[in-house]
Structures are given as C-alpha cells and as structure tokens.
Amino acid sequence: MTTSEQSRTIAVVSAGLSQPSSTRLLADRLADAAVRELEDLGQVARVENVELRDLAHPVVDAMLTGFPSGDLARAQEAVTGADGIIAVTPVFTSSFSGLFKSFWDIIDPEALGGVPVLLGATGGTARHSLALEYAVRPLFTYLHADVVPTSVFAATDDWAASAADVGAGLPRRIERAGRELARRVAQRQGDGPADPFASSPSFTELLGGS
Amino acid sequence: MQFGIFSVSDVTTDPTTGRTPDDTERVRNMLTIARHADEAGLDVFATGEHHNPPFVASSPTTMLGYLAGVTQNITLSTATTLITTNDPVRLAEEYAMLQVISGGRMDLMMGRGNTGPVYPWFGQDIRQGIPLAVENYALLRRLWTEDVVDWEGKFRTPLQGFTSTPRPLDGVPPFVWHGSIRSPEIAEQAAYYGDGFLHNNIFWPMHHTRQMVRYYRQRFEHYGHGRADQAIVGLGGQAFMRKRSQDAWNEFRPYFDNAPVYGHGPSMEDFTQQTPLTVGSPQQVIDRYASFVDDVGYYQRQLFLVDHAGLPLKTVLEQIDLLAGEVVPELRRIVESKRPADVPLNPPTHAERVAAAAASGGAGATHVGDSTDPYTGTVAEGDRPNDPKHGTQEARA
Numbered sequence: 001m002t003t004s005e006q007s008r009t010i011a012v013v014s015a016g017l018s019q020p021s022s023t024r025l026l027a028d029r030l031a032d033a034a035v036r037e038l039e040d041l042g043q044v045a046r047v048e049n050v051e052l053r054d055l056a057h058p059v060v061d062a063m064l065t066g067f068p069s070g071d072l073a074r075a076q077e078a079v080t081g082a083d084g085i086i087a088v089t090p091v092f093t094s095s096f097s098g099l100f101k102s103f104w105d106i107i108d109p110e111a112l113g114g115v116p117v118l119l120g121a122t123g124g125t126a127r128h129s130l131a132l133e134y135a136v137r138p139l140f141t142y143l144h145a146d147v148v149p150t151s152v153f154a155a156t157d158d159w160a161a162s163a164a165d166v167g168a169g170l171p172r173r174i175e176r177a178g179r180e181l182a183r184r185v186a187q188r189q190g191d192g193p194a195d196p197f198a199s200s201p202s203f204t205e206l207l208g209g210s
Numbered sequence: 211m212q213f214g215i216f217s218v219s220d221v222t223t224d225p226t227t228g229r230t231p232d233d234t235e236r237v238r239n240m241l242t243i244a245r246h247a248d249e250a251g252l253d254v255f256a257t258g259e260h261h262n263p264p265f266v267a268s269s270p271t272t273m274l275g276y277l278a279g280v281t282q283n284i285t286l287s288t289a290t291t292l293i294t295t296n297d298p299v300r301l302a303e304e305y306a307m308l309q310v311i312s313g314g315r316m317d318l319m320m321g322r323g324n325t326g327p328v329y330p331w332f333g334q335d336i337r338q339g340i341p342l343a344v345e346n347y348a349l350l351r352r353l354w355t356e357d358v359v360d361w362e363g364k365f366r367t368p369l370q371g372f373t374s375t376p377r378p379l380d381g382v383p384p385f386v387w388h389g390s391i392r393s394p395e396i397a398e399q400a401a402y403y404g405d406g407f408l409h410n411n412i413f414w415p416m417h418h419t420r421q422m423v424r425y426y427r428q429r430f431e432h433y434g435h436g437r438a439d440q441a442i443v444g445l446g447g448q449a450f451m452r453k454r455s456q457d458a459w460n461e462f463r464p465y466f467d468n469a470p471v472y473g474h475g476p477s478m479e480d481f482t483q484q485t486p487l488t489v490g491s492p493q494q495v496i497d498r499y500a501s502f503v504d505d506v507g508y509y510q511r512q513l514f515l516v517d518h519a520g521l522p523l524k525t526v527l528e529q530i531d532l533l534a535g536e537v538v539p540e541l542r543r544i545v546e547s548k549r550p551a552d553v554p555l556n557p558p559t560h561a562e563r564v565a566a567a568a569a570s571g572g573a574g575a576t577h578v579g580d581s582t583d584p585y586t587g588t589v590a591e592g593d594r595p596n597d598p599k600h601g602t603q604e605a606r607a
Contacts, residue, residue, distance in 0.1 A: 064475030067414050069484050197425050200394035203402035203433075206344045 008045045008185050010034055011082035015052040015089040015100035016122070023122045024051065026154045026174075027088040030120055033178020034086065034185070041186045048078040052099050059099065062106050080111035084185035087140070088120035091128040095135040096121070104139060113144040116184035118177050119151035129153035148180040211545050212556050213538045214254025215247055215530065216289040216446070216513040219267035222520035225468040230520075233266045239523045240267070243516075244277050246527050248284035250534035255281075256289035256319065256513060261328050264470075271304040278312035286312055289410070289513065290321025290389045293350070294342040295332035297366060301346075302353035302374040309379045314560025319387035319408055320347060322396070338365070340395050347399065354383035357578040373578050380564045381574035385557060387444060387511075392418075394425055401429030401441070406557055408444035409506075412515055413471060415484050416505050419445065423506040439550065442557050444511035445502060448487045451532045455490040461525075462489050469519035492536035499537075500544040508549040510557045 012031045016023030031047045038045040052059070058072035068076055079085060089100035117140050121132045132151040140147045150173065158170040217240055223230040231239065244255040257267045257274065267273065274286040286308070291301065308316050322339050329336040345363045352359050353374040362368040378384070387406035390396035391414060400407040407426040411419040427438035435441070450465075452458040459478070466478045466489075481487055488498045499512065514533060517526045549555060558566070567573040 061476040061480070065413055065472050065481075067418065067484075069415070069476065069480060197394050197421065200398055200425075203344075203398045203429075206340070206395060206398065207348065 008038060008043050008083040009048060009078075009081065010045055010084045010086060010181075010185065011048045011050060011079045012086045013050045013052065013079060013088070013100075013103065015097050015103070017053055017090065017097070017099070019053070021053075021090075022154065022156070022159065023088050023090050023120075025159075026120050026122055026152065027086055029171075029174050030086045030088065030118055030152060030178055030181075033174050034084065034118065034181045035178075037179045037182030038186060041182060043186055045182075045185070048082065050075045050078060052103055055103070056099055059102050059106065063102060068106065076107060080108060082115070083188060084116040084118070084181055085112070085145070086118045086120065086181065087136070088122070089136065091121050091123035091131045094128070095131055096139070101139070104143070107143075109143060112140070114188075115145050116181055116188060117145040117147050118181040119147060120154070120177075121151070122154050124156055126153070126155045126157065129155070146184060148177060148184060150177040150180055152177045211509065211542055212253035212285070212511045213533070213542065214252050214256065214285070214287075214511070214513050215243070215516050215533075216254075216256040216258070216287075217243065217267070217517050218258045218515070219260060219265045220470055220518050221264040221266060222470060222518065223468075224520040224522055225464045227522075236266045237273070239526075240273065240517070241277065241280075242523065243526055243530070244284070244286075245280055247530050247534070248277075248281035250530050252284060252530065252534050252538070254285045254287055254511065254513060256287035258289050259292050259323075260325070261295075261331060262325060271308045274308055274316065275311050278308065278315065284315070286316040287387075288318045289408075290319045290323070292323045292328070293320040293346050294322045294339055295328055295334050296346075298346040298350040299353065299366075299369070299372070299374065302350050303376075305384055306354065306374065306376050306378050309384050309560075310376050314379050314384075314564075317385040317387065317406075317557065319389045319406075321389040322393070334365070340393065341365075343396065344399060347403075351383070351403070354378050355574055357575050375578070377574065377576050377578060379560065379576070380567075381576050382560065382563045382567045385560075385563060387442075387557075390422070392422075394422070397422055397426035398429055401426050401435075402433050404430065404433065404435035406442035406444060406510070408446070408511065408513070410446035411486055412446040412448045413485055416486070416502075420505050423509075427507065439507050440553050442511075442554060443506060443509035444513065444557075445506065445509060446486070446513055446515065447499060448485075448515045449495045449499075449529075449533070449537075450487075450489045450516075451492050451495055451529060451537070453491060455494060458489050458491065465519040465521055473519070492532055495533075495537050496541045496544070499541055503545050503548050508545065508553050510554060 010031060012027050014024045014027040035045045055072050055075055058069050062068045062072055089096040119132055119136050121136060132153055137147055152173050154170055161169050219240060221231060221236045247255050257270050259267055259270050261268050270288050277286055305318055322343050326336045334342060342365055345365055349361055357373055359369055359372050387408045388396050388400035389408045389410055391410055397407055409419050409422050423443055427441045430441035431438040450458055450462040463478055467473055472481060482489055488495045516529045
C-alpha cells in the first residue's frame with residue numbers, strides 16, 4: 001500500500017453548546033493543522049464534522065431506545081469509519097460535558113480500537129487544563145483508541161493572546177498535536193469498522209466452544 | 211401468513227386514570243385477551259417469560275396449558291422462553307406436556323432474556339449467555355428426539371440414561387423459533403437447526419431487521435435446509451388503531467409518552483417513523499405492514515404487541531377486534547399474493563411435521579419404558595423399542 005495520493009477521513013467531534021462555540025473553534029483549528037500536515041505527507045484528507053449540540057436529543061433517545069436514529073446513526077458511522085478522530089469537549093464541573101460522554105457511551109465499544117485520536121478541551125481558565133489528562137484521556141484509553149501524546153487545552157486567555165506572545169502558546173500546541181495525529185493517520189492501515197455478521201462464529205465453532 | 215399477538219405481561223399504571231391493576235387482575239386479563247384473540251380468529255397468542263416485577267408471566271406453561279383447554283384454534287406460543295436460565299430438562303418436560311395437552315396446537319420461541327439479574331436467580335452466569343443458549347438448546351433437542359439420553363456438558367450435572375416424559379406428541383417435538391434482536395449467534399443457531407427465526411423489531415429500525423433476517427436466511431441455506439427464501443421468519447410489530455387516524459393519535463399519545471422502554475424518550479412522531487409502531491387507521495396499519503415482505507422477503511408469522519403501557523382491557527380487546535376484523539384479512543391477501551409458490555405459507559403445523567417425520571422415517575417413540583430397567587429407563591443394547599434395527603415406530607398423521 002502506498003501512502004501517497006491516498007484519501008483519509010478525519011471525524012471531528014465537538015461538544016460545545018453555545019453558538020458560536022470556542023470548542024468548535026478549537027476543533028476546527030486542530031482539524032486544519034492535521035489536514036495541512038497530511039497534505040505535506042502527500043495525503044488528501046476529508047473532514048467530517050459532528051456537532052453534538054445538534055444531536056443532543058437523538059443521543060438521549062438512543063440511550064432510552066437502544067438504537068440510533070437518522071442523523072445520529074450517520075454521525076456514528078462517520079466516527080467509526082474515520083481514519084482519525086479529533087474529540088473536543090468543554091470542561092464542565094471538572095470533567096468532560098455530559099453530552100460528550102453520552103455520545104461515546106452509545107458508540108460500539110469495539111469500534112475505536114487502534115484508531116488515532118487527538119483530544120482537545122476548552123474552559124474558562126487554565127486551571128481546568130488537566131481535565132484532559134485525568135478524565136478525557138482515560139476514557140479513550142478504555143476504548144483502546146490510539147491517543148496522541150499532545151492534547152490541547154484552550155482557556156479564554158489563550159484566544160486573547162496576541163500574535164507576539166503566542167510563541168509557546170496555543171497555535172504551537174495545535175500545530176504539534178495536529179502533526180502527531182496526521183503522522184499516525186498516515187501510517188495507519190485501517191480495516192474499517194468491525195462487521196458483526198462477518199465476525200460471528202459458525203455454529204460448529206459455537207458448539208465446540210460450549 | 212400467521213397473525214397473532216404477544217404479551218410482555220407488564221403491570222403498568224394507566225397514565226390517563228392513574229389506576230394500576232394488581233398481579234391477579236393482570237394475569238386474568240391476559241387470559242381474557244388470549245381467549246378473545248382466539249374467538250376473533252387470530253392465529254397466535256404468545257406470552258413472554260419474566261421473573262421480576264413489573265411483569266407477571268413467570269410460568270408460561272401453566273398459563274398456556276389452561277388456555278389450551280379453553281381456546282379452540284389459536285396456536286399457543288412463547289415470546290420468549292428463557293433457554294439460558296431454565297434447566298433444559300424442565301423445558302423438555304413442560305413443553306412436551308403442553309404439546310400433548312394442546313394436541314400439538316403450540317410452538318415455542320427461545321430467547322436469552324435481556325434482564326441480567328435473572329441469571330444469578332437461577333444459578334447461572336450472564337457472561338455465559340451465548341454458550342448457555344447453545345448448550346442448553348442442544349440438550350433440549352436431544353431430550354425430545356432421543357428416548358434415552360446420556361449427556362455431559364459444562365452447565366448442569368450429567369445425565370445418564372435419562373428419559374424426559376411425556377414423550378413428544380406423535381414422537382415429533384414442538385416447532386421451535388429463536389428470537390433475537392442483535393446477536394448474530396442466535397440467528398446462526400436457528401439456521402443451523404433449520405428452526406424458525408423471529409426478529410422482534412418493535413423497538414428497532416427496519417434496516418437493522420433486514421440485516422439480521424438476511425443473515426439468518428443465508429445461514430439457513432448454508433446448512434442445507436432449503437433456499438434462503440424458504441427459511442421460516444417471524445417479525446414483531448406494534449400498532450394502535452381507531453377508525454379515524456387522529457383519534458388513534460390522541461388516545462395513544464399518553465400511553466406512548468409514559469410507556470416502559472421508550473416513554474420519556476423520542477416523540478411518537480419520530481418513533482413511528484423509525485420503528486414498526488403504527489398509530490392510525492386500520493388501513494394505515496395494512497399499508498405499513500404490507501411493505502415488510504419487501505424488506506425481509508415473504509415471512510410466516512407477524513406478531514403484534516397490543517396489551518402494554520397500561521392500556522385498559524377494554525381498549526386491548528377493541529384493538530384485537532380491529533386487528534382481526536379489519537387489518538388481517540386484507541393484509542393477509544396482499545402479502546400472500548407476494549409469496550413465491552415454493553416458499554412456505556405458514557410455519558409448519560404439528561400435523562405437517564408428523565407427516566414430514568413419517569416420510570423421512572424420523573418420528574420417535576411416544577412411550578418409553580416397556581421391558582426396561584425400572585430405575586433408569588434403559589434397556590439392553592439392541593432391544594430398544596425404536597432401535598433402527600427394529601424399524602421406526604409409525605407416526606400418526
């Protein structure tokens with residue numbers, strides 16, 4: 001398999017509630033950085049945006065009924081079929097938002113195995129920044145995702161910083177994180193989401209295993 | 211195609227009156243509902259099996275045995291019988307007894323159950339759900355088809371020289387369905403044995419149902435039971451009807467909004483689009499359900515949930531009258547006109563299974579015990595009444 005001229009898909013899941021949302025803003029920046037880096041690696045990348053605010057009611061419905069409806073089903077397919085995922089949440093009361101967690105709660109827990117994931121979070125002040133490491137990262141580790149080392153937290157102040165003092169700031173962290181995700185996506189030989197029918201054992205195997 | 215009703219036996223407060231029936235009333239209502247379905251001409255009544263409140267149907271064969279005595283034509287069935295937590299020895303005995311008492315006017319549907327805590331109540335481990343379903347059913351089949359069984363497995367004590375009584379009616383076991391919503395393994399199990407497969411899609415979108423049924427049909431053909439389109443398929447369904455569509459919507463909405471499972475979740479507008487739930491006139495139910503054969507191929511049994519969410523008995527009986535009187539005749543005419551000639555019209559009846567067994571020389575004994583050891587039921591080698599060397603006992607057709 002050649003890595004040049006190959007089309008990759010990056011699903012960007014954003015759990016911001018306001019519109020416009022700084023969470024979505026960070027997600028877009030991270031996606032841009034990853035796409036640029038993939039282009040440098042000779043790969044074309046397509047971005048699929050999943051805005052959880054639009055799916056809030058279907059997410060709760062799916063928790064109650066057990067199946068995803070229309071747009072939510074399409075969003076889940078976009079996420080489980082992607083070559084890489086960018087997941088960005090606002091920090092609410094010391095952790096990811098409930099909507100963000102609910103979305104991952106109803107994803108097939110096998111679907112993210114080995115998938116490169118870049119994490120981002122937003123909050124009022126930098127005091128919330130470690131929520132990425134003690135809350136969000138373990139969630140994706142549990143799902144067996146391949147989480148990149150750099151996760152990006154953006155506080156309100158980060159957006160206000162001037163171009164002059166961003167040297168060690170948010171844009172550089174975004175660049176680094178985007179690069180880490182792009183490299184893993186570029187190397188990955190994805191086999192797509194698992195097909196439960198293709199992986200079902202034959203009955204002879206079931207009998208033998210009982 | 212057979213049309214019938216299935217009940218989950220929930221005791222639910224009527225949200226419009228605040229009234230809750232007690233367990234006794236709910237059980238008696240189920241009996242009334244089943245008898246009414248028989249009188250109205252529906253083909254099937256199936257009861258669930260549950261072992262926790264708010265459900266009352268813990269003892270299906272007691273209920274179905276009574277109904278066998280007070281109904282005339284309706285096929286009595288289950289939806290579902292817990293193949294995981296019931297001892298297969300008890301299942302073999304109880305359902306053979308029901309088969310004899312009902313004169314073969316029954317079948318049953320195996321399911322794993324969806325209530326985790328039930329497993330430890332009956333000494334089982336939910337993590338073993340699929341292996342339990344596989345081992346228990348394999349033993350159940352042997353207990354029905356072999357007169358004397360030596361058996362050893364993982365999940366219960368071994369059997370040596372065990373005979374389950376009464377022997378199946380005419381030496382032919384009941385027809386078995388397997389019900390599953392999302393486990394391909396169970397579709398695989400149904401296909402392996404050439405049994406029926408019912409996808410209870412009442413809470414699921416049709417694209418998922420289509421996938422599961424297609425998989426079962428492919429595997430049915432793979433195991434050599436016939437062509438994929440000849441496999442025996444059933445679907446669940448749910449409807450609420452009034453002559454005028456708007457009356458149905460107004461009357462059913464409070465029950466929908468407060469129903470167990472989906473209440474307080476999606477709107478009735480969304481749910482009726484996403485799942486087979488149809489609220490409206492009998493004609494709308496006909497139109498919706500007539501389209502399902504286009505999705506899954508011609509199938510043999512359509513069951514409706516009509517008695518849940520706290521609907522009063524009177525309303526349920528009216529629903530049965532609308533179903534049997536206005537929906538089924540026309541729906542049957544439409545779907546059966548789409549049936550290929552060599553695809554089974556209905557699930558096999560007992561008489562058909564007896565005839566098929568006789569044709570293949572496969573019918574078993576209807577009594578075991580003459581000239582046998584009184585303690586074990588076994589006989590000396592080569593001396594069994596149905597030993598192939600002695601010829602197979604003729605089955606009554």
